[in-house]
Amino acid sequence: MELIKLTIDGELLEVEKDTSILKAAKTVGIEIPTLCFFELKDMGIENKPGGCRICVVEIKGRRNLAPACTTRVENGMIISTHSIRVLNARRTVLELILSDHPAECLTCAKSGSCELQSMAQQLGVREIPFQGEQSAYRKDTSPAIIRDIDKCIMCRRCELMCNEVQTVGALSAVNRGFMAVVAPAFEMNLEKSPCTYCGQCVSVCPTGALTEVDHSRNVINALADPAKTVVVQTAPAVRAALGEEFGLMPGTLVTGKMAAALRRLGFDYVFDTDFAADLTIMEEGSELLDRLTRYLKGDKNANLPILTSCCPGWVNFFEHNFPELRDIPSTAKSPQQMFGPIAKEYFGKKLGIDRKDLIVVSIMPCLAKKYECQREEFKVNGDPDVNFSLSTRELAQLIKQANIDFNSLPDEGFDNPLGESTGASVIFGTTGGVIEAACRTAYELFTGKKLEKVDFKELRGFENIRHATIDFDGLPINIGIAHGLGNARKLLEDIQAGRNQFHAIEIMACPGGCIGGGGQPFHHGNSEILKQRAAALYKEDDGKTIRKSHENPFIIELYKEFLGKPLGEKSHHLLHTKYFDRSSSVFVEE
């Protein structure tokens, strides 16, 4: 391996050939400021268009300043990252960017997490000496994501996520010069594009150009209405990330504090989406076994591999891109959408509450969930099974508004009956978790034997696409796992071409799974945070007494008292759904 010797800010160092000046500087503790640059290490995600010019440095002997993110080190380079020339240029660049940026920091949804704002702080900008034309573009509000393009600084991170990482292709830079914007084809609204609402664009946007649709006001109103009974469900990945919003270390589990906070916010019942995740495993696992048994008996229409269907971003993706494969995913609804009808048709009826007086709120690490709960097939006479879906970030905001000192809250539990869950459901929040949970149940139901080793470590990890074979007592079951929609696309194309022989495939739209969802606290490109969150979920699973979904006593009770059996008539009606061909519903209108 060839090593390059150079000097940065008087510091002699040696780095591998082809290293960028930015990364070389990092090795000696010099953090060159960046704005458009973005990376998620170990996930192959890197954005360095070299467009913003914030990272310019001075290289001795060169006439022009060079961007550190795209310039590679050379032997003998003498670099200054904070000479007067660099400092002046960097400040001018930022002032020019700010001269076409709305000064709305006081009311901007991104205030406090905005990288442009922090950069202005870091560089000590106190006035904007330039006055020029201001961009004026219409605001675009979709069911989940708001585009406020006047706040866009053309860093192109969203384009990278949408096109390279997710291969969704909803966004592109269009027009040129001052008129350039990032937009869907024909500058249609996002709703008319193949957008899946995965929210990865929102999670990497440095400014307030891309944000989520905020439903917290609706929830506050519902909580204040004495005629309504308001129940809440919280997704697995939320408990592993919410603490970050209150200054806790990434990977701090706040399950108990979260339940306590929700109770203090005024929710009448604090339930857990994990309960519904156990229910999902009962239905999805049974479906896997049903198809597997038919396949083993030689049924050509058994539709294997079965694909998981918990992730609404993924559902939107295949409805748009692979409508011809829509018979393959499990028909089981996602945990969020299973929870809804169970809350309204079972729990509510038991308490004698009319469904229109029962408000179901979900706390999700996800933005696609906002769209999912508004889908027509999840409504009864216009009344949605899940009324509002809030992101992890919105919940944090609600807690702060209610003057709750989160960190000093006691640990409290969930309410019953829809709050009890197993370790299997907790790991739903990370890549590989859903299929591991399914294997734990499917193994026992299929073989009739007790599973001695509950952990399927071969299904865990962060590699983009993973394969593993699980031994079902002599029968090898081939499992595929993909996280990130681009990886999902690769797996699907393999299926179409007959190149793989999986029995079951788990897909999550976001890199890392739900822990890296579009509604989570911003990770600002630190992939360690995602790993800590995943580790937290595995830890919670490990600490649970019951770790298999079918052993959840409240699930057993629910089937006995209400549902009958998995895949039964009632289940079919309440817990299963169908998918649509949306490939032609993209754009172009009169």
Added chain:
Amino acid sequence: MAKIKLSEKKKQELKEVCKSFNNEKSELINVLHKAQGIFGYLPAEVQESIAQELNLSIAHVYGVVTFYSFFTMVPKGEHPISICLGTACYVRGAEKVLEEFKRVLKVQVGETTPDGKFSLSCLRCVGACGLAPVVMVGEKVYGRVSPEGVKEIVAEYNS
């Protein structure tokens, strides 16, 4: 944006164009160039079709179309009018001629009259600098055009 429906014949022609470039993503600009040659402009359906053939997102194709001023999404008029803004024509008052065309036709540069008869564009030098300022209508060249002569030229095609 009016939705047009491509005829099967045109669709096939478009497919052939893509095929002649091996449906390579990197040939997008060449494909768009040829397609504009066939249709006279690049309506949404043509871009959609090209995106499908080259396996690109429609947003990406649209991004390229809107980046290069050569590409247009507005159909040209029956009689496309081009005003030369090259140096020779410019110093001899081409800009005033252009202003007069805009006023008479009530369209901006790059637009087409509502009746589809005329479209207005600018170009740089047709190699007839001796006749400056020069205006082209379709293939026909008009020399030494004055703002006063604009109405007359338009009338010629309006009868």
